[in-house]
Amino acid sequence: MKSTAFIxxxxxxxxxxxxxxxxxxxxxxxxxxxxxxxxxxxxALATELICVLRYKVHHYTANGRGARDAAAEFLEHAQEEQIHADKLAERISQLGAEPEMNPAVLTERAHSEYHSGGDTVEMLKEDLVAERIAISSYREMIQFIGDKDPTTRRLLEDLLAQEEEHADDLVELLEHIDAQ
Ligand SMILES: [Fe+2]
Ligand SMILES: [Fe+2]
Known part of the structure; x- marks a missing residue:
């Protein structure tokens, strides 16, 4: 018999x-x-958008040792960070708020920094630092959310997994250049 409390x-x-x-x-x-x-x-959205721009400028300006392979990877990462940004914006709007895309405030809010210039090795190192920052902030966010909002948590877990892959790709490219 169903309890009346449930009804x-x-x-x-x-x-x-x-x-x-x-x-x-x-x-x-x-x-x-x-x-x-x-x-x-x-x-997180500001961070992803800054990452898109940083990877894009690295894609177009990669030079020196390892430039060709790195340029291709930079473009791939830029496209994936854009997908991350879109997923975050979608969730923000689902939660009834406005995704912040005002360029004037993006750099203030982002966890990682824009970077341009230098050779490919310098770019790879800058990107690796940015990915590591993203990894630790996503981890912290996931812990904060706990089981309060499973959908947001799942989204952040997916992004975290991909940032970990990105960091891995960058380490591989750096090792490859070192070995040359
Ligand atoms: Fe990302
Ligand atoms: Fe990434």
């Missing part, structure tokens, strides 16, 4: 679901501090 719960849930229908994915039981999560996601 009551179901009715409350239905009522709550109807109450603020236009909040879409954000339901009454969304326990996370929405503003903190959105702020965090906007910082």
């Amino acid at each position: 009551h719960d179901l009715q409350t849930r239905k009522q709550q679901a109807k109450q603020h229908m236009m909040r879409g994915a954000v339901t009454e039981d969304y326990t996370s501090d929405r503003e903190v999560i959105v702020k965090m996601l906007n910082e």
Whole structure:
């Protein structure tokens, strides 16, 4: 026999679901501090967008030893960081907030820095540092979210896995140049 408590719960849930229908994915039981999560996601978005630009300029200006292989990798990473940025922007808007894309504030919010100039080895090292920063900030965000927002957590876990691959690719390229 179903407990009446459960039925009551179901009715409350239905009522709550109807109450603020236009909040879409954000339901009454969304326990996370929405503003903190959105702020965090906007910082990640700024970081990804800065990464797109840094990888793009590295792609177009790679020179010296290992330039050809690195240039191809830089382009691939730029495209993947753009996909990351889009996924973050989509989640921010799902949470009812505006994805911050104002160029004037991006560098302030981003966790990593824009870089241009130098030879391919310098570029690879700069990118590796940026990836390592992204890895540790995604890890921290995932820990903060815990089980409060499984969808955001899953998204960040996917991004983290790809940043780890990026870092790995860069180390390989650096080792390859060293071996030449
Ligand atoms: Fe990324
Ligand atoms: Fe990356």
